[in-house]
Amino acid sequence: MEQLTPTEQSQENPIRFRNYLMKSVKWVIGNTLFGLLPLWFIYFLFVISRGKVASSEIDHIIEHDAAILFVCCGMMGAVLWDFMLAGIKLKMSVAFRLFIVPGFVAMVLFTDQVLILLKAIDNTCFNLRSYTTIIIVVLTISFTIFTKANLYVIEDTRNE
Amino acid sequence: MNKDIYNIIVSVLGVIVATIFGIVSKKMMDTNMHKLREHEAAKKSHATQRD
Numbered sequence: 001m002e003q004l005t006p007t008e009q010s011q012e013n014p015i016r017f018r019n020y021l022m023k024s025v026k027w028v029i030g031n032t033l034f035g036l037l038p039l040w041f042i043y044f045l046f047v048i049s050r051g052k053v054a055s056s057e058i059d060h061i062i063e064h065d066a067a068i069l070f071v072c073c074g075m076m077g078a079v080l081w082d083f084m085l086a087g088i089k090l091k092m093s094v095a096f097r098l099f100i101v102p103g104f105v106a107m108v109l110f111t112d113q114v115l116i117l118l119k120a121i122d123n124t125c126f127n128l129r130s131y132t133t134i135i136i137v138v139l140t141i142s143f144t145i146f147t148k149a150n151l152y153v154i155e156d157t158r159n160e
Numbered sequence: 161m162n163k164d165i166y167n168i169i170v171s172v173l174g175v176i177v178a179t180i181f182g183i184v185s186k187k188m189m190d191t192n193m194h195k196l197r198e199h200e201a202a203k204k205s206h207a208t209q210r211d
Contacts, residue, residue, distance in 0.1 A: 017193055097184040104177040131167040135174040146185040153192040157199050
């Protein structure tokens with residue numbers, strides 16, 4: 001087999017951000033699948049029983065327990081701690097702008113919880129079609145994918 | 161009505177937050193990729209010199 005020179009190798013496998021993005025997308029998918037394991041199991045029971053059991057449990061887990069939003073918080077927290085423990089030095093202004101997403105998500109969740117406790121709104125704000133859920137899920141996916149990809153790049157720069 | 165206003169406020173703030181994050185993330189990505197490519201180039205030139 002023909003052996004490639006380092007230049008040819010680098011031309012064949014150029015360093016692209018897309019590769020890091022794909023890696024972090026896989027991380028997000030894996031974490032989501034594992035984080036929502038109880039929900040998948042109950043959904044599996046729902047499917048094999050042809051809708052006879054577990055219908056109310058699925059609604060309960062999503063609306064009352066806000067499982068999806070808990071998983072979003074968990075994933076954001078994981079990325080945030082990875083970033084902090086990696087010992088990356090950031091300017092205060094950059095760190096503030098980077099961590100504005102987890103702060104905003106926490107603020108929305110706290111506000112919703114307080115409004116539910118005060119009975120100003122009901123639990124429907126946690127269902128899959130509500131504004132709160134859509135905004136939090138979209139922000140979480142964007143934040144985790146891009147921040148984790150940046151973290152992979154930084155780690156590769158250090159390790160190589 | 162109040163819930164609609166709340167949803168609008170949350171949506172607008174969400175878009176603002178996402179935009180700020182997008183700008184910072186893009187800048188960070190450019191800087192980190194530049195550093196990684198520089199590092200890779202330095203490593204390769206070092207290996208070539210050694211050979």
